[in-house]
Amino acid sequence: MAKKAMSRSDRLFEWGIDAFLVGVLVVTLVPMWYVAMVSLLPFGKSPSLLLPPWEWSFAAYAQLIFQPTIWRAALNSLLLTFGGVLISLTLTVLAAYPLSRRELPGRGFIVGLILFTFLFNAGLIPTFLVVKDLGLLNTYWSVLLNGAVSVYNLLVMKTFFQSLPESLEEAARIDGANDWQVLRHVVLPLSRPILLTIGLFYGVANWNNFFEPILFLSDRSLMPLPVVLRDILTGLNVAEYVEGGAAQAAPAEALKMAAVVLITLPMLLVYPWIQRYFTKGVLIGSVKE
């Protein structure tokens, strides 16, 4: 069908929209570009948005990447991220699915209990005591299990499961499927968008996790990337009495921004792969029809 010719006012409106979106894009990209440019700053140059490529210096990246602690920390972060996603997704699915079934006895009460933890946090000390009494201090389990299930993610996933047609489940049950089989062969294959979306939420949270490792882990070799990068940069602020090697290799602001790039990049690379599921997953999970 031939496209209907647009009126002048429609075209103007579309151009206006385009211009606005380009503006939004610029506002979004400029800070990221600035971070990238400053991370490439050589000694003797002021931070600028327009640092020419022939002046770029990768000294800050080299300084951070070749730190003896950084690769171990990156490995720790990967372990915590993938392990965390696996544990959190498994627990969230196993909690969300039964809670999405109307026939579950006491469902409202259980959801209420879960919501209670969403509204009222136990606090730092009680959490620490629980972790200690379970013998988890200074192990990855303390980071992986503590807060493994996000109530928000659980509710989103529960709502998503509720939105799946019940007839599919009934058909499976007529064919003799039990609860596990229904979950595994019917529900989960239909839940890819929400699994990827929630998985990404958990992944980002675990990748950026900073507070729990420093609270529960005392062995420095177990620390993840954000903690180790912070420690490297700490030397820049306490130059009064701490010897810092990093500051001798690259400007302080370049080191900070390079750390920002290094910590952000992996998650930034993951987003495009999951993007097509992302909007769908969040929207479907949030709307009950």
Add this chain to the structure above:
Amino acid sequence: MRIGFRLLFSLALCGGLAASGAQAQGNVTDLSIALYAANPEAPAPPANWEVYRIVREKLGINLKFTMLPTGADGDNRLGALAAANDLPDLFEVRSLALFDRLVQQGQLAPVNSLLSQMPKRSAERYSDARRNLLVTTNGQIYGFQEPVTLSRQYGIWVRKDWLEKLGLKAPTTLEEFFEVAKAFTERDPDGNGRNDTYGFAGVIDFDTAGILPGLGLGNHFQWVYGAYGVAGTWNYNPKAFAANVREANFRKATEYIRRLVEARVIDPDWATMRRADLRTRWQQGRYGMFFESVGGLQAGLQNFHANNPNAELLLLPPPKGPEGKSSMGTYSSAGWLYAVSKRAMDTGKGTAIARFLEWAHSGEGYFLLGWGRYKTDYTLPNNVPTINTQIPISVRGSYTQMRWLAFNGNPLEMRGRYPEITVGGRKYVMHQLMAQAQRQGNWIDRTGDLVVKAATNQADIERYVSENLVQFALGQRPINDSSWNQFLSGLRNVRFEQYEAAAEKVLKESGYLK
């Protein structure tokens, strides 16, 4: 019979050896020590660190060393460990508020009995009765309060090359300071044809790295208040004790800062900048004068000279005020603080703690903890510990993560830590600069400030004073009798009188106010 006797003898010998082995095993004391990382860039010492072996063999201590997270995170961790009754045996405390809380909670053990068990260390570090008062409650000393080693290393640095270019002399008074700052701002000292330089820069900084910030605008502007004789929080006048903020000269000092601001000779971002921003900008060559520590200067020299190849810096004595007074600020003689958990003392680990600390104080322990591996991390030409800079701090630093337990600030140590360096073709003798900053700063010892406990609404008090002074300095509020009196009377709303009264009482009781 003989076979039987031999068998019996062998069995007895084996039994004796086994018993002696068990006894040796039993004599090894497990000791957990938690300190803030001395080298944040470096990892913890490796499991095969020779110190672990030496301490085990020579001191009978099975050392377990962990590093606390920097800043408030470390306080949170210690607080959580205390709540779980799981504090390390010996640990560092950087927050006096946390220290007081742990004492009140009964988590810390008095260390009086340990002092005599480490005679050399106690004599050289813990013999100052007044300093020990900082950690004394009900007559019991609850911590090892170290003397400070790197205090008073701050000062105002001036671009000597700019002074020479503009035909100016280094300022010695507040008036001269103002004129020089004006010239640095308006007369294009860097010769680039742009109006992009400022006479002076400092930031609102309350870091207590060996100096005391006082109420108001923090460390970087104490020299102005010092020029008016009102540096620091308290006036220490036994006849009319009060906070300096009440003194007439305090207002005059604030007016002087406002004058700098209004003349635009100070970086207009001063009220919102952080220390890292200040460092970036002086290294870029934007300031004719700036407030910085010797250590901070050392860390930024390379970038500074890359930006400003012909630059030369001079450390200014604090400018004199109208009455000829001058001071760069106030300082405390108290350095790092270590505490012993009650649990450690109750389980009989006190002697092992004293043994370890005494070992760390001098000789083998001092060098192993303070400087690392001999001939690898450092050498000793002319008895000066000289760091092997070929090994990056990220590697070398692992072996000196416990260095604060060892360092004592002796002259050779200072020469080793702050050596002579050449950057941009210019020679800097860092330990001499350090000594110069300490000597010429007319620093005022206000260690007594630390016995004054924080008020329950301390944050409100500090915010009230700081916000008002910033408003006065920035010109957001006029400074006249009416507005100043309004500011002073507003102190009542944050219960400032009670805070003053409590301060006077404790300062008199502790002998800091006579």
